[in-house]
Amino acid sequence: MKKTSFNALCIFSLILFTSFTPNSKKTPKQIGEQVFEILKNINTKSKADYVASFIAIEAIHELAKNKNIVTEDSARNQMTSMEKEDWVHLIEKH
Numbered sequence: 110m111k112k113t114s115f116n117a118l119c120i121f122s123l124i125l126f127t128s129f130t131p132n133s134k135k136t137p138k139q140i141g142e143q144v145f146e147i148l149k150n151i152n153t154k155s156k157a158d159y160v161a162s163f164i165a166i167e168a169i170h171e172l173a174k175n176k177n178i179v180t181e182d183s184a185r186n187q188m189t190s191m192e193k194e195d196w197v198h199l200i201e202k203h
Contacts, residue, residue: 160197160201163200166191166196169196173188173189
């Protein structure tokens with residue numbers, strides 16, 4: 110169950126990452142295609158490239174500040190207190 114939750118978080122992070130990049134693709138179809146490309150090539154990526162495919166910890170901290178998106182205080186606290194090293198460790202672990 111824990112791994113399933115983390116996988117869902119990873120996919121959510123990939124979608125957010127593609128939405129917040131400077132050359133972001135705007136339509137849901139375009140975002141889905143970009144996420145699919147990242148996932149399709151995951152076996153050929155280096156560990157650094159894999160980690161870079163996820164949303165940055167700074168963006169997670171910003172996202173947590175939006176009470177319309179993150180409605181639970183406990184989730185917001187976890188997101189804002191997470192350190193970059195912990196985030197990278199979670200990504201690399203799975």
